Amino acid sequence: MLRREGIEHELLNAKNHEREASIIAQAGRPGAVTIATNMAGRGVDIILGGNPPLPDEAKKVREAGGLLVFGTERHEARRIDNQLRGRAGRQGDPGASQFLVSLEDDLMRIFGSEKIKGMMDLLGLPEDQPIENKMISRALEAAQSKIEGFHFDARKHVLEYDDVMNRHREVAYKMRRRIADGSELTKDKISRMFGDEIKKIVEFHTQSESFGEWNIEEIIEDAKAIFSLSPDVRSKLEELKDGRRDKFEIQKEFAAYLNDLALKAYAAKEKEVGEENTRQAEKFILLRTLDFLWMDHLEAMEHLRSSVRLRAYGQRDPLVEYKNEGHPRGQALPLPPGRLRK
Known part of the structure; x- marks a missing residue:
């Protein structure tokens, strides 16, 4: 122009x-x-x-x-x-x-168009005449106040949801710092990680009350993902299974036997590569695992946030629902020992 x-x-x-x-x-x-x-x-x-x-x-x-x-x-x-x-x-x-100002501007169209248009029609103002009437100026300011309030509520709403995630974030960052400075890398904790993982493997493949349905081959394959096993492990597990009648006692024997093999294999590997290299490897694996778990947690919390909005139709506060369901997820966030393989 x-x-x-x-x-x-x-x-x-x-x-x-x-x-x-x-x-x-x-x-x-x-x-x-x-x-x-x-x-x-x-x-x-x-x-x-x-x-x-x-x-x-x-x-x-x-x-x-x-x-x-x-x-x-x-x-x-x-x-x-x-x-x-x-x-x-x-x-x-x-x-x-x-x-x-035009009545077709976004601000006017959404928040003040009809009221201000009515004032202009009432005052008989032509379109090309400057608007200097205080009533219209106040209506413009009221429209701005309305949208500022709308944006303030939106920011406040986002902050309330983020407060929940901030608590989870503090837990994850605290755990990450402890892994990075080595305070989380004690032999007792590493041993417990092996024990908890092996226990989960054993319990998963021995759920049936019928010993004949137990999948010992799958137990061995899953255990091999953590440490090397000799061919005679199968016969030893079969021997333990046949030697006792109580399911939980057999599961405990399986876990203790495999855990002992795991710790011996780990000690041999540490002797082979050196203690310092082993600590560095532990740190790398645990940090990488925690990062993956944190990404999964963020995705899960985002899905939760999207789903709780629909609960407003059931007369329930989405924010309260988000806090109630997000809290236990946040408590379970510190690195689970059973996720060692990841």
């Missing part, structure tokens, strides 16, 4: 910093027209007469009324409007600001 009317102008955006500085420096000269985005040139004084200022031109600009700022719409936040107004009349210089 400005080109069509033959008005020379500059376009100011925040993409080219060198060009931006040059445009701002000359934006205060007589007759200068500068189109700027909200972000461009923020916090920089536009010096009347240009930069460096020319006394004659500065005087000419002041006599003409100083810098005139036009806003093409009222923003959702009054803070941004005030920032634009603040570009004019800085440090005692003359200046003015004016905003152009």
